[in-house]
Structures are given as structure tokens and as C-alpha cells.
Amino acid sequence: MTENIDTTRVTAPRRPTRRVNVGDMTVGDGAPVRVQSMTTTRTGDYDATIDQIRELATAGAEIVRVTVNDNAAADALPRLVAESNVPLVADIHFQHTLALKSLVAGVAKLRINPGNIGSRDKVREVARAAQDHNVPIRIGVNKGSLHKRYDAQAAKDPAGAMVQSALDELEVLAAVDFHDVIVSLKSSEPMEVIEACRRFAEISDVPQHLGVTEAGTLQAGISRSVAAMSVLLGEGIGDTIRISLAADPVEEVVAAFHMLQALGLREGFARVVACPTCGRVEVDVVELARKVEALAKDLPPDRVISVMGCIVNGPGEAKAADLGIAAGKTKVAIYRKGELHRNIDKADLDTVLMEEIELLR
Numbered sequence: 001m002t003e004n005i006d007t008t009r010v011t012a013p014r015r016p017t018r019r020v021n022v023g024d025m026t027v028g029d030g031a032p033v034r035v036q037s038m039t040t041t042r043t044g045d046y047d048a049t050i051d052q053i054r055e056l057a058t059a060g061a062e063i064v065r066v067t068v069n070d071n072a073a074a075d076a077l078p079r080l081v082a083e084s085n086v087p088l089v090a091d092i093h094f095q096h097t098l099a100l101k102s103l104v105a106g107v108a109k110l111r112i113n114p115g116n117i118g119s120r121d122k123v124r125e126v127a128r129a130a131q132d133h134n135v136p137i138r139i140g141v142n143k144g145s146l147h148k149r150y151d152a153q154a155a156k157d158p159a160g161a162m163v164q165s166a167l168d169e170l171e172v173l174a175a176v177d178f179h180d181v182i183v184s185l186k187s188s189e190p191m192e193v194i195e196a197c198r199r200f201a202e203i204s205d206v207p208q209h210l211g212v213t214e215a216g217t218l219q220a221g222i223s224r225s226v227a228a229m230s231v232l233l234g235e236g237i238g239d240t241i242r243i244s245l246a247a248d249p250v251e252e253v254v255a256a257f258h259m260l261q262a263l264g265l266r267e268g269f270a271r272v273v274a275c276p277t278c279g280r281v282e283v284d285v286v287e288l289a290r291k292v293e294a295l296a297k298d299l300p301p302d303r304v305i306s307v308m309g310c311i312v313n314g315p316g317e318a319k320a321a322d323l324g325i326a327a328g329k330t331k332v333a334i335y336r337k338g339e340l341h342r343n344i345d346k347a348d349l350d351t352v353l354m355e356e357i358e359l360l361r
């Protein structure tokens with residue numbers, strides 16, 4: 001809860017960055033930190049890909065990236081763009097011709113990897129085409145795929161090599177008067193991400209897309225991503241984020257909103273506070289908290305519900321919550337705004353939960 005806390009003492013003001021429009025979504029220039037994710041389907045499989053795009057959008061993704069790694073993917077793009085309810089970004093490696101095809105298909109942004117897109121002439125050709133289509137480009141630097149010209153620097157100063165790669169690519173684009181750019185500086189090492197993004201923010205007003213690559217499976221991935229991003233966001237750095245997980249991409253979106261909400265940067269979901277449980281516990285708190293989260297998913301984001309495994313902390317926690325649930329041996333105490341409202345039989349809990357949560361809408 002942040003209402004009694006001066007958040008300016010906790011997080012620095014957002015750094016000023018230039019505005020970039022990704023379709024109808026503004027990134028940078030004080031816009032809310034945008035949440036992105038990426039599909040895991042074969043983009044050429046239209047049905048599977050559009051289903052996943054819609055799932056991600058429903059979960060709250062504001063921008064969705066799809067890989068465009070072959071002609072089948074590029075051929076599916078016009079329909080995907082037409083049917084998607086969020087702006088789509090084409091992720092391009094190696095073949096600049098697929099970037100050109102993606103632009104014709106109507107994507108809202110391109111992501112190119114300067115380490116593997118090839119000659120600078122190709123980058124310039126893509127930039128000119130992007131300019132014609134009024135589409136921004138993300139320069140997506142990955143430490144793992146830096147161009148070999150940065151090898152020596154990367155061995156001594158990985159963050160410096162990542163920043164240098166981004167600056168060099170920005171220069172190539174600036175030479176053809178292309179400035180509609182976003183930069184990401186990713187590594188699988190959170191500390192390198194923090195260092196690179198900090199250094200870049202000191203010298204450039206280009207909006208930053210934050211991310212830790214190959215962060216890992218659900219728990220490790222969320223922890224490593226949040227470790228890097230919360231430091232940077234707390235310093236006012238970062239305009240759009242992706243939490244990359246080896247998991248269902250919907251989890252990336254949910255985790256991103258929880259993090260941004262915890263930092264006071266976005267409104268996310270109604271908050272479900274659950275006790276960690278101990279030997280006193282009288283109910284399966286994990287299952288109950290999950291049930292409550294599912295029921296509370298569409299509530300206004302300022303609502304707070306507390307789930308307590310016994311009556312010890314029930315009254316105290318319930319004071320700070322709109323709805324409090326504290327389990328006893330056979331009964332469950334239901335609090336509304338700190339006041340004991342009902343004492344119900346455990347057997348009736350599911351029905352009562354639905355009624356009580358409905359009243360919070």
C-alpha cells in the first residue's frame with residue numbers, strides 16, 4: 001500500500017525520454033511504463049498465434065512481439081496485424097528482407113539485432129523503409145549476440161560494449177535521419193543489465209525497453225528480472241518492459257503488472273494479501289488465495305483483500321483491507337473495512353466469497 005508513503009522518497013522521477021509511437025501506444029515522454037510480451041507459437045501458424053496474441057492482450061499486454069524468422073511468418077503477418085487488438089512488433093534476426101516484408105504487412109514496430117542484421121547498408125535500407133511506413137525501430141542489443149567487433153571490449157567491460165553497440169547503431173540510423181527509436185540492452189546477468197541501462201540513460205534520451213534475457217523458468221526468471229528492473233525503474237529508467245520467462249507468456253504479463261504496481265508505476269490488479277501460513281493454519285491458504293485472486297481479477301485495482309490462515313492476525317490485517325477472511329477451526333470470520341461482518345460456516349466459504357467479492361465492484 002502506498003497511500004501513506006511519499007513515493008518520491010522511494011523511487012526517482014521518471015527520466016525524460018523522447019516519445020515513440022508504437023501503433024496507438026505511446027512509449028516514453030512520461031507515458032506509463034508499457035508492458036510487453038512475446039508469442040511462443042510458430043508465427044506462420046496463424047490460428048495458434050492469433051489465439052496467443054489475444055490471450056496476452058486479455059492478460060494486459062499492451063504491445064506483443066512475434067518472431068518473423070521465415071517467409072511463412074511474414075506471410076501470416078498481414079492477417080495477424082488486421083486481427084490483433086494490440087500493436088504487433090516484428091522480431092528480426094539475420095534477414096533484413098523479412099523486416100521489409102513486415103513493414104509492408106503493417107507491423108507497428110521492428111526489432112532488429114545489430115549483432116546479426118548484417119551490413120550497415122542493410123540497416124539503412126530497413127530504416128528508410130521504416131521511415132516511409134512511419135514505424136519505429138527497436139535496437140535490441142543482446143550481450144550474447146554482440147557483433148564480433150565488440151569482442152575485446154566485451155571481455156573487459158560487457159556493459160560498455162552493449163552501450164557502444166547501441167550507440168553505433170543509433171549513429172547509422174541518424175545518418176539517414178532516422179530517430180524514431182527505442183533501445184534495449186539485455187544480458188542474462190541482471191547486474192550487467194543495470195549497469196548498461198544506467199550508462200545509456202546518462203547519455204541518451206532514447207526510450208529504453210528493459211529486460212533480462214534468458215532469465216529462466218517461472219520463479220528464477222521473475223526474481224532475476226525484477227531484481228534488475230526494480231533497481232532501474234526505481235531510478236526512473238525504463239519506458240517499456242518485458243519479463244522474459246521460460247513459461248507461459250501470460251505469466252510474463254501478470255508478473256510485469258505486479259512489479260509495476262508494487263513500485264507505484266501502474267495500476268494492476270486488486271491486491272490479494274495472503275499470510276505465509278504456519279503451524280496454526282486452519283485452511284489451505286494457497287488454494288484459498290488463488291481462488292480469491294481469480295475471483296478478484298477484474299475488480300478495480302485499488303481493492304485489497306486479505307486471506308489469513310487463522311484468527312491471530314485476521315483482525316489486524318483486515319483493518320487495511322476492503323475484505324478480510326480469517327479462518328477458524330469450523331468458522332470463517334469475514335471482515336469488511338476492518339469490522340467483523342459475518343462469521344460463517346467453513347462449508348459456505350465458496351458461496352460467500354463470490355457474494356462478498358461481487359460487492360467490491
Ligand code: SF4
Nearest residue numbers: 275277278281309310
Ligand atoms: S495468520 Fe495465522 S496461520 Fe497465517 S501465518 Fe499468521 S499465525 Fe500463522
